[in-house]
Amino acid sequence: MTLTVRDLHVAFETRGGRVNALRGVNLSVAPGETLGIVGESGSGKSVTAQAIMGLIDLPGRIEAGSITWNGKSLLEGDGYGTSVWGREISMIFQDPMTSLNPLMTIGAQICEVLTQHLGMTAEQARERAVDLLAAVGISGPRRRVDQYPHEFSGGMRQRAMIAMSIACNPKVLIADEPTTALDVTVQAQILDLLAELQSGLGLAIILITHDLGTVAGLCQRVAVMYSGRIVESQSVDAIFERPQHPYTQGLLRSTPRLDEPATRLLSIEGTPPSLMQADDGCAFRKRCPIAADACKEMPPLVTEGAVQIACHFPGRPAWQARQAG
Amino acid sequence: MVQLWAFAVDMVTLDFGDSLWQRRPAVEVVFERLPNTLLLIAASLAFAILVAIPLGAIAALRPGGFLDRLTMSIGLIGLATPQFFLGLVFIMVFAVQLKWLPTSGFGTAAHLVLPALTLAITPLARFTLMVRSSMIEELNQPYVRTARAKGMGRARILRVHTLRNILVPFMNLSAWELIVALSGYTVVVETVFAWPGLGHTAVQAIQRGDLFLMQAIVFTIAFMTVFITLLIDVASKLIDPRIKLN
Numbered sequence: 329m330t331l332t333v334r335d336l337h338v339a340f341e342t343r344g345g346r347v348n349a350l351r352g353v354n355l356s357v358a359p360g361e362t363l364g365i366v367g368e369s370g371s372g373k374s375v376t377a378q379a380i381m382g383l384i385d386l387p388g389r390i391e392a393g394s395i396t397w398n399g400k401s402l403l404e405g406d407g408y409g410t411s412v413w414g415r416e417i418s419m420i421f422q423d424p425m426t427s428l429n430p431l432m433t434i435g436a437q438i439c440e441v442l443t444q445h446l447g448m449t450a451e452q453a454r455e456r457a458v459d460l461l462a463a464v465g466i467s468g469p470r471r472r473v474d475q476y477p478h479e480f481s482g483g484m485r486q487r488a489m490i491a492m493s494i495a496c497n498p499k500v501l502i503a504d505e506p507t508t509a510l511d512v513t514v515q516a517q518i519l520d521l522l523a524e525l526q527s528g529l530g531l532a533i534i535l536i537t538h539d540l541g542t543v544a545g546l547c548q549r550v551a552v553m554y555s556g557r558i559v560e561s562q563s564v565d566a567i568f569e570r571p572q573h574p575y576t577q578g579l580l581r582s583t584p585r586l587d588e589p590a591t592r593l594l595s596i597e598g599t600p601p602s603l604m605q606a607d608d609g610c611a612f613r614k615r616c617p618i619a620a621d622a623c624k625e626m627p628p629l630v631t632e633g634a635v636q637i638a639c640h641f642p643g644r645p646a647w648q649a650r651q652a653g
Numbered sequence: 654m655v656q657l658w659a660f661a662v663d664m665v666t667l668d669f670g671d672s673l674w675q676r677r678p679a680v681e682v683v684f685e686r687l688p689n690t691l692l693l694i695a696a697s698l699a700f701a702i703l704v705a706i707p708l709g710a711i712a713a714l715r716p717g718g719f720l721d722r723l724t725m726s727i728g729l730i731g732l733a734t735p736q737f738f739l740g741l742v743f744i745m746v747f748a749v750q751l752k753w754l755p756t757s758g759f760g761t762a763a764h765l766v767l768p769a770l771t772l773a774i775t776p777l778a779r780f781t782l783m784v785r786s787s788m789i790e791e792l793n794q795p796y797v798r799t800a801r802a803k804g805m806g807r808a809r810i811l812r813v814h815t816l817r818n819i820l821v822p823f824m825n826l827s828a829w830e831l832i833v834a835l836s837g838y839t840v841v842v843e844t845v846f847a848w849p850g851l852g853h854t855a856v857q858a859i860q861r862g863d864l865f866l867m868q869a870i871v872f873t874i875a876f877m878t879v880f881i882t883l884l885i886d887v888a889s890k891l892i893d894p895r896i897k898l899n
């Protein structure tokens with residue numbers, strides 16, 4: 329019962345050229361684990377999630393690598409995917425406003441998962457839908473189940489999305505920036521709900537976010553993405569204590585912390601390399617203060633205990649020296 | 654003023670006077686011929702809708718693919734071909750050459766096939782192009798991505814999710830085609846196939862200078878146009894709960 333992504337390459341054939349969005353992503357999620365994926369905009373977080381859910385469309389293509397669930401590939405067109413997606417692995421999206429069908433009742437959208445995957449009758453599915461709405465904290469679920477998305481507020485729509493995604497008691501829930509489109513107060517409620525479900529249902533969650541604070545609050549492990557690869561992955565506590573990859577160090581340095589006096593926020597200079605060019609070296613080396621000749625060669629993702637890191641100089645402090653000088 | 658009032662009363666009581674040509678009340682002639690026209694239109698639009706929806710949906714699955722291009726090309730040719738010409742070609746091929754179907758007239762189901770087919774081609778082309786382009790648009794909506802992430806198959810997504818979302822614009826187009834057929838296309842097709850409907854009758858009324866009959870026909874069509882429009886408004890509201898009736 330594990331989800332494993334091995335050496336995943338995804339490219340988009342666009343008019344402006346070929347975008348190598350993922351260039352060898354490796355990750356796996358253990359049962360009941362909460363994995364955070366962080367990284368700059370365009371680093372490939374959403375594409376990774378979409379690939380797992382079979383949502384990569386032309387002009388995008390999975391060029392290489394594997395995605396397996398219980399040892400079986402989700403990439404074959406043999407219908408295995410459609411029996412897993414929505415049932416054992418489900419996903420919620422960033423924008424609950426447009427992610428629901430505007431012309432179907434909330435109930436109908438929940439029920440179709442139940443009838444398709446669990447073979448429930450219409451009445452059974454409806455009862456379960458009411459229970460699910462109650463479980464995600466929607467009051468008056470019996471009335472709400474027959475309403476349309478436009479009658480729900482943003483936060484409630486995201487709750488309905490979550491109800492839909494947990495309908496079949498999945499093992500893994502992928503949440504791609506589930507709170508970005510919501511009000512700050514509602515954001516906290518949705519994250520609380522996810523945490524509650526995670527412990528209540530023993531759900532593994534992959535949480536994609538920009539916000540390291542959210543990761544610290546909800547996740548056990550973090551994977552840091554940069555330019556289409558995972559550059560570092562370890563437990564949340566360790567990554568805040570001892571970030572290994574220079575990029576992670578920079579990322580933490582540019583995040584405000586409550587336990588330190590507010591100083592100037594330091595951003596990482598430069599921009600990520602274009603995904604159009606094929607590059608054999610470490611993608612971060614142009615912005616990395618400790619880059620050396622060795623970095624012209626791609627560092628492999630090395631696993632050491634619970635820590636995975638793709639850097640030729642793991643753990644070497646990259647920024648302090650400059651700050652002092 | 655008095656005249657106008659008298660006219661209004663006549664309209665409401667459906668008293669259009671006697672047809673000069675047939676020497677009986679004009680309404681009677683209209684009510685006798687209208688069902689024939691409605692039968693012809695119903696058959697052709699039903700055929701057009703039943704073919705256009707799957708055709709457009711399949712084309713939309715792979716925009717730019719072989720089936721898509723084929724559908725588009727046939728659709729554009731269908732739009733560009735005048736109906737009287739198409740009718741004559743059908744008569745030549747299916748009635749005169751192959752002798753499968755009668756050339757013209759009325760009575761059996763076989764008589765209905767060629768006129769209905771002729772009348773169906775233009776709406777069929779327009780429906781197909783419309784279903785295709787709106788399906789392509791809908792398939793890119795985020796709710797389709799959600800449905801796929803729920804493990805719903807392509808067929809179900811098209812049938813349940815996107816079809817519902819294109820239904821309101823599609824119904825409006827169908828209503829428009831219905832009105833155009835009533836008020837124009839049937840005149841041509843019924844004349845070509847000597848189909849005893851309202852359009853054919855209208856042509857005869859004009860030829861004979863039968864003003865009263867003409868007036869009754871025009872009034873009937875105008876009334877039906879208004880009625881269809883109202884009906885579509887109500888139906889749209891039933892499908893899309895966000896639409897407010899005014």
Ligand SMILES: Nc1ncnc2c1ncn2[C@@H]1O[C@H](COP(=O)(O)OP(=O)(O)OP(=O)(O)O)[C@@H](O)[C@H]1O
Nearest residue numbers: 340342347349368369370371372373374375376603
């Ligand atoms: N449909 C597409 N067509 C072309 N390029 C795409 C497409 N989808 C994604 N990409 C490219 O893939 C790269 C990774 O995109 P992705 O959406 O995964 O980033 P992200 O990490 O989720 O960023 P964000 O934090 O902004 O959501 C980007 O450079 C983007 O331009």
Ligand SMILES: [Mg+2]
Nearest residue numbers: 373374375504
């Ligand atoms: Mg994203």
